[in-house]
Amino acid sequence: MTWNQQLVKVNNKSLVLHTIKEQAPISRADISQHLGLTKGTVSSLVNELLEEKICYESGPGESSGGRRPVMLLFNERAGYSIGIDLGVNYILGVLTDLTGNIVSEKMKHVNNMDYEKTILTIKEIIQFLLNSSPNSHYGVVGVGIAVPGIVNKDGDNILLAPNLGWENINLKQDIEKEYSLPVVIDNEANAGAYGEKRFGSGKEYENLIYLSAGIGIGVGFILNNELYRGADGFSGEMGHMIIEINGKECRCGSTGCWELYASEQALLHQAKYLQLSIKSEEISLESLVELAKENEEIISLFDQIGRYLGIGITNIINTFNPQQIIIGNRLALAKELLLKPIVEVIERHSLRHNQTNLKINFAELTNYSAALGVSAFVIEFFLKSDLHEKHKKIPIG
Structure with missing residues (x-):
């Protein structure tokens, strides 16, 4: 087999496996029809996948007039x-x-x-x-x-x-x-962006932006159904987007970075200045969410963090015109406190045309996205x- 023939075979095998994985249970004939490959080619490739234990056969499926076809399934427990x-x-x-x-x-x-x-x-x-x-x-x-x-x-x-x-x-x-x-x-x-695209709230969208809001802020881009990494693989460091020109010093070496004002780090730092009923070393995102049920100062603090999140998200929306923004990582635990101020800022400051078909969601996978x-x-x-x-x-x- 020549190198080109080997490459074609590997590509076809990958296509067959993907089809079984995404459309199972499926018959060999349906795979052949779906991919435009000959039945002999499909049968040979399926036999290899069966030998490798990557897929397996189940009971016969519905007959379309002849013999009932043997159905194929992906073996998710092969590894x-x-x-x-x-x-x-x-x-x-x-x-x-x-x-x-x-x-x-x-x-x-x-x-x-x-x-x-x-x-x-x-x-x-x-x-x-x-x-x-x-x-x-x-x-x-x-x-x-x-x-x-x-x-x-x-x-x-x-x-x-x-x-x-x-x-x-x-x-x-x-x-x-x-x-x-x-x-x-x-x-x-x-x-996180890929996790939400594959398994979470981004499954139905081709252009989505995932905001990882934890101690810092990072952004992942799915553009035209592909993960965008940038020329050298460094895209998404938008936590270091400048939103205060003479702002606080950041560990990255710059000043006024977005994550200094809109992250879990910013929330915890500001909370230490409040007169709370718990010790400063015991302050956590979870404890603040709980205390917010009866403390107006903490509600105002979350509101401030939400507005700063909204400012950065607005810049992202006006730049990329995505179908969906997904907010994930730790701050997603406070979605009930953050959603309103985020949306208010976006509605007020982002371009109207970009808002028309835009969905704002919190991560369906919560803290499991990444x-x-x-x-x-x-x-x-x-x-x-x-x-x-x-x-x-x-x-x-």
Whole structure:
């Protein structure tokens, strides 16, 4: 087989697998008709997928006049994927099957993001998820880690994560060395956007923008159904969009950055100046949401954060004219307090034409968007690779 023939075969096999994954249960004849491939080609490729345990046959389907066809289904339990959302004050890990269903999870709240301490916590979570993985043909197929910072194009170097205090960190290499598993590192806003597009509130939209509002702010873009990364992979750092020209100093080295006024960090900082019934070290987003039920000062504080969020979102809307804005990460926990001021600012300041078909939603996946998104990156890498027969199970325990 020539190189071109091999490439065509790999592409056709990928198309067949995608069709089974998205349209199952489906027959070989329907795949042939849907893709415009010959029945012989489809049958040969399906047989390979059956041998690789990536799909399986079920009982016969509806007859259209002849023999009832054997139906094909995607085997979501052929392997499992690990997705890690590395927040500034938490680390969330999920184990999913090959369709993104969460099988196991572990969350750790952290106060110190020193790299050596953080990587120990990441490894602890990965090991827990490996230990909780059910038996399967391929075992765990990889680990994805979503990071709040700038990651280079190859995903092997965290160039800058100002809210973590990290610069030029090779997390990918450190994890691969420990577990001998494929590792995907990506920006957490990109992962969150992809998670919501695949599994959450963005499924019906081709042009959406995901706002990751936690300790910092990041933005992920799905444009024309594709994740947009920018020329060098650095798009979406809109938390460092300047909204106050002579504003506060930011860890990134600039001043007046959006995330200094519209993030969980800004909320917690301002809350410490209020006369609250709890100690300052016990102030958290969750406690403030609870106290807001009976405290007008805290309601006003959330209103202020919401207005600042609305200012930045308005700039994004006027720039990109998206169909949907999704607000995710930690601040989504306060959606009842934030939605009204956000919408008021958008309605007042964004261009009318951009508002006509615009949807403002909070993340359907709540705080799981990034973990599920980066887990999906791992799964796609695995399914597109031609490694099913050579993939070795990783020892657990």
